[in-house]
Amino acid sequence: MTAPTFQDTVFALKKYWSDRGCIIQEPYDVEVGAGTMAPETFLRVLGPDPYRVAYVQPSRRPADGRYGENPNRLYKHQQLQVILKPSPADVIDQYLGSLTAIGIDLSKHDIKFEEDNWEAPTLGAWGIGWQVMLDGLEITQFTYFQQCGGFDLDLVPAELTYGLERISAFLQNVDSVYDIEWAPGIKYSQVRFQDERQFSKYNFELADIKMLWQLFDLHEKECQRLLSTTDVVLAAYDQVLKCSHIFNLLDSRGAISVTERVGVIGRVRRLALGVAKAWMAQTEYAQTNPPDAAQEVVA
């Protein structure tokens, strides 16, 4: 049996989760550091409505770039994000089924669930879970969300985040992500090497620090304006994502000092909590059940 291509693996996972009631979404089109930040996760996990969604999310982490020279590190990697809200009782069995669906014969491999609790202070979010290890390789982050945007969650969603490059490299038995076969006859390097090289250069050397600070301030103001004077929560949330990405860029440029750092994280966090609060307020539920996190949001 030949190993599946990168895109075959993506297709198989999407099909698998589609068969289990997930909406298949496309990647969110604003820069994010992780699939969790896309509104399909950050906002949809809030409130009492069930939701199931799966999508690939290209995730940008400027500081992780290595100019295309490191076989395992990428400035931008692809996550397959699955949200099952509420989590079904057989969620782990369903997850293991997805591994079978992409061609992993579990009877010949070693699977372990190792404690790994997830926390994103800038999003006021945390959860309990594991990293899933396949023959010693971390292939998935599995999290039961407990809090998001400072709110205790009404329904506990299970979040499955598959590291697609790692899984593909494993399935194809290659040591470098750049050697992954993306489509028949097409390597990952042909598709993505230039991104890695050029964006590493931009993120570490070229990005205009002064401009980034200005952009940060502008997006922050826009978010605050939208939250205080309008009801367009989704547009406000885009501004949070912009701020978050700009923060990461400034960080990779080494432009954030120790004293500034905590403060800037706090600014992004306040915006994110404000958006979550506004989103909750827009559901009838929130009007009859004042959120526990209200004080924290104001603070």
Next chain:
Amino acid sequence: MSLPFVLEVGTEEIPDWMIVPAMNQLQDMFQALLDQNSLAGKVSSADATPRRLVLKAAGLIDRQPDTDELVSGPPKSAGPGAAAGFAKKLGATPDQLIVQTTAKGEYYFLHKRTQGQATAAILARELPNLILKIQWPKTMYWNGKGSQRFIRPIRWLVALLGESVIPFEIGGVRSGNATHGHRLLGKTSILITTADFDEQLRTNGVILQAEKRRDKIETEIAGLLDGKNLRIKPDPDLLHTLTYITEFPSPILGSFDSQYLELPSEVLITVMRHHQKYFSVEDSQGNLAPHFIAVMNTNADPEGLVRHGNERVLRARFNDARFFWQQDQKKKLEDRLSDLKNVTFQAKVGSYYEKTQRVVDLVKLLGGDSNTQRAALLCKTDLTTDMVKEFTDLQGVVGGLYAKAQGEPEPVWRAVYDHYKPLSMEGEIPSTAEGRVLSLADKWDTLASCFSVGLAPTGSKDPFALRRAAQGVVRIVVEGKVKFDSPGMPPDLEEFMRDRVEYYFRDVRNFAYDEVRACMAAGWRDLIDLESRLKRVQAIRPTPDFEPIAASFKRIKNILKQAGFTEISAVDESLIEPGPERRLYDEFQRTSGQSLESRITPLRPKIDLFFDKVLVNAPDPAVRKNRLTLLHRMLQEFSDIADFSEIVTERSSS
């Protein structure tokens, strides 16, 4: 009737390090439940894997014994109305009452018989609370806001008394007699009895007893290495982790390219140990060998796929480490100093750059030579290296290795390498004088700066590991013989350090608690001096005259306290009475300047006689004052060694 009991709480994977403490609680709580309800029975085993907590007990009775109680009522003189009321309250009729004569007269009584409840009913009622009462470091909810919390979701429950199910429910899961096997090797919904439970689990890929899993790992590792002239680096903590992260552990032997052995073994071992949970393998000379042992949670690796996968991951990790090593060498440690301005030590305290400045100053204050000062300057710079960002456990070690590679003299790089030591109570302290001074300065700065912004540990919370830092300070000073006069301490830090010093000498060095208290009462800031005084007191403690003298000192202290005596003046010889007082005074003067050890024996009978024959509280105020002065001086002269009144003696405690 004597019944066996079995409880299994089936969960999703519980973190390995939480399992044993949880089982201890469950076992204790269940035994208490049996005892409090007079259900007989003893817990016979408490076993667990990451997916199940299993408690077994034997000898339970099927019903609580009935109890018979004689309840006293109103006096007979209160009349039949009161008697009827009493009977009614207890659900009886007046004709069931009896009259008995007590010391206070005639009273109504009722033999109240309470029927015991069925054991199954009691357990069905109590088990859910019991299970949910286990204390975990961090819990979660999974059925929606406000629902029950546990460490991970509960997915099945087995509860049998004899062969009957004890019915209860937690979070929508009902108890039954069906267990689940290993995720990949077993079936789900396996019907069990109390008798065949272990066997059923075993045939479904679960070894229930941790001890057996541990044995399997150890035996099979020995088999894998047999005849190869190799051994694993012993690692009890890792063995424990692997025992509790698996239901059916099977070790495999993997290899890596020997070219990676060029990297420092510290780095290779950390990658294997902390990132991959592998045992390192060494040859008979103790040199790292290009092999590792991984422990699978399954029965076999017939096609070698698991070994291949693990080797592939390790190769990638080692490649990363080599890449970091090469990258990091491009910028020398001393050129990284200003980068420390961007590394937070503690948000309220500031950056590692500022910490470095303080540690350098402190090293100078401690008399550290130029090598030690150089090491202090470099010691935190490795925090800016890729290697330490990736392998944080290696902070210090990496700095030392880089300093060595960059041509720093051995006293410098060794001090940097060692400066986080001791890493635990048992861990070794830095091996060189430079390392000890640096480590001491670094730890003391951490303590002083955290306390200065109110970050003292509270209860079990010690996020900055200040207890460990303080323990390190104490051990380095005492065991490394570093002269250390701690600079001024705020009262909370002083109290904190005092506790750590007391803990160290009492619980780590095993000095008697009263000796520690006595010696510390005479001063504890100079720890080397304190240790030597403790050793002296410990040595003279068993001598026959010591405890009597200690008891006398307690008496002296009480007398002075009662008299409110604090005045310090010379003893007036002319007021000394001949006889016992004179003899005590002369002996005291004669032995003045001699060691404590040589004074005890001659003084003891004189003191005893003095207290036997002489009235301290003499009618003449001048005489009384003179006697108090004498006692006060005696107390003073010995008190630079210890406050002997703190010594617990048979005489003083009676």
